[in-house]
Amino acid sequence: MAVRLNMSALPHIGCASVPSYDRSALKPGILHIGVGNFHRAHQAAYLDRLFETGRDHDWALCGAGLMAFDSKVHDALAKQDFLSTTVAQEANSTTLRITGPMVEFVVPENPQAIIDRLADPAIRIVSLTITEGGYFLDATGHFDSRHPAILADAGSHSTPKTVFGVIVSALRARRNAGQKAFTVMSCDNLPHNGRIAREAVAGLARMIDSELADWIDEHVTFPNAMVDRITPATGERERKLVRDHFGIDDAWPVFCEEFSQWVLEDKFADGRPALETVGVKFVDDVTPYEAMKIRILNGGHAIIAYSAALMDIHFVHEAMQNDLVRRFLTKVEEEEIIPVVPPVPETDLGDYHRLTQRRFANPKIGDTVRRLCFDGSNRQPKFILPSIVDNLDRGRPPVGLALESALWCRYCYGQTDSGASVAPNDPAWDRLTETAKTAKTNPDAWLGMRDVYGDLAKDERFGRLFADWLARLWRDGTKRTLAFYLDS
Template identity: 40%
Template sequence: MKRLSEKTLAELPSEIQRPAYDRQACQTGIVHLGIGAFHRAHQAVYSDDVLAAGEQSWAICGASLRGPGVRDQLAPQDGLYTQAVAGPEGESLRVIGAVKEVFFAAENPAALVARLADPQTRIVSLTVTEKGYCHDPASGALQHDHPDIRHDLQHPEQPRSALGFLLAGLRRRYERGQTPFTVLSCDNLPHNGATLRGLVLELAEAVDPALMRWIEAETSFPSTMIDRIVPATTEDDRQRVSERLGLRDEGVVICEPFRQWVIEDRFAAGRPLWEQAGAQMVSDVAPFEEMKLRLLNGSHSMLAYLGYLCGHETIADTMADDTLRRLTRRFMDREAGPTLKLPPGADLESYKQALIERFANPGLQHRTWQIAMDGSQKLPQRLLATIRDRLRVGAAIDLLALAVTGWMRYTAGHDEAGAVIDVRDPLAGKLVESYAAGQGDPSRIVDAFLQLREVFDPDLADNPDLRKALTGALGLILTRGTRAAAEATLARISI
């Protein structure tokens, strides 16, 4: 079967939507670091809409920092790929043309730095996941002992980390007297723009204090909130979509119909009119970000750990489990929802109901194992921040504690039937050791985890109410099993 490409676009069936603009006439105005499935199913689609509306300055150069996979998928296809929107009623296909160039950064870091320094580049965006920021999720501080950060401090012109590439590009522009690009984080970090700004400034100060002061004064780091469920693409997905296209597409991305992008409207060198594609440009992203992190992401993490331990492969499977479905709604209503400062015009009840329906979408095969990855990086903002706010006012944390101890139990590396769990996490070794150190005793296991300062800050770790709640929840899981623990917790809080 022929590959999807510029030369074969005309061979697509007439019902397949494709770029409605001259891709060759478009200029690259955005460099995106971390061009994985999420970016291609989210921000790149908004940019594709903008290009189709006639704004030809905002095509994308994508860069993978960890492997050549996406470059190998997209380069032979001239950057083209298919977005497959999977809804309860079926799947619709659209070929996206916004990505014109793809790098694997490690093969030629100098070329990527040159692209970042090019005056035509006005925005550098990122989806590198929480662990890509080389920071301590509990405190937000830069990890100076991170191998990539150590390398980038010693070899600033041959960077490895996203932070190192940002700094190298900004440094080149500073030395040439150019204006800086806007740095746009699209990752699930609290106050992601401010967090990224602090990390870049901390790295810059270690390299050149004068450069740090220029970045501080001249560079914009808007915050964003991004929302779309994007499961990992499988070979079955590629085969199914390719059959419909009549062309082989190695770059297929699967996503739900829903999408949302809230952006702080603060750019140093212009921006696309993303609002014409449905993005929300606001002065303060924080309320939107908090609502999504605590309700969607918090629920997702809880379902990933408890659902996996209950034997469910996908989030849709967990929603078909009456106990976990009820648990999710109670989590939102009782513990996460009351901590929110709602954005203007928000309908909290409709938002929560929409989340339940999105999670239950049978068209998405979003694996619990995929969401469970990198829990040490995710829990501080998805669950622990909510716990901190609840404890501050003396409110109950039964369901939050069950979610956190589900993570602890998951990191043991084996499920309740004894099958091996492939725990993917930057702290995987420490997590396994912490669980093993407890020798099956809930209080000792909890104590060992609370010593992980990369996850639990000292104030939270030393809180006796948290320790008591976690010990009780883990005790239920270990003595009764995960499903029975969930049922018992629901029964107790309903009295």
């Protein structure tokens, strides 16, 4: 019979390593907003390893969240003393670890409770995984001060509703109390995520109180980071596997690959844990690492996602077993992405690309194509468009990347090549579907989404490539279109 995960069950768990550190002695030093699978497989896992070394126990995690989903997260984790089963899987191995660096979770959907917790000077870092779409960016990739949610927080700043409204209110309270500022550390998959977080926090503050904004500019730090670990969503399949195969009844286990990477700028306002002792790479400038990961790995995910989805392929490793999809990925990466990625210190980009292919092909992860397809309206401008623009600037036609864009458009039509329906899979799904239907006969309608494509819509070279590929997809289907591209 499976053992229900909690502190009292740890002595009875034999198939997983468990914390040897005294969790009762841990004290929160980091408040993390957005406790999802990636956070627990990445940042929390690094802290768990650090605590095992016997040091920095005053840097434990306090979870927090502002979304309705965060209540479900809180309830699931609270019942198991904020422990998590982390299952790291490779093709030939499976490793289980019970992690325990989180010791609190502020009751979700209560912004004031988070503000009050942040008033404690023991909290020296606020970390974020709020997804790419949570930063209120405009078409240029900068903070959108005209977004309705931001305008609402600026107008009623004593009762904020957004993450950044909460952070600004907490910083105001700390300044007024004469306390030190905390570091805002984004762990989201965005280029220059620290800069973006700074723009959002300082930008909103300036709309409320210019002196507060000046204080934030002077005292708050926002390190850029590159984070990487493939972490699929948890469903009944994962819960059943942990329960039936390993005898652990965990309401929300987290599955991931063995590989993990974290490159972080060493810019902290009031100290930090010694994460360099457990594999985090601290650098002066994370930009080259960001570009490599976002363009090669995340861009690669987008390349395989929509082609696989249109052919009704469910799992990512199955997509990599498909000759057309795998060759499509390789050709676009080698001809249009890797040549425009800036050099990375002590890194061979070709080796990195081959590593990502092996990671995508991992059959144990169970990562779904649908997850990779999610939120294209926020991901395409960050993962795909920069490579398109760089190719155009160099006079190179982005043929394969234009096909990727056409595949995304075709996917958003809401129907695969077989006629199966595609369930809504983007915060802007209704608009995307309507626009994709118009684009079937008027491709310019798709490129006219300025919040996605910006000025790229004006480039006739890209427009012609996109229109030709979209027409071919509708005429010939995905398989024949990929074959035509690969034989060209």
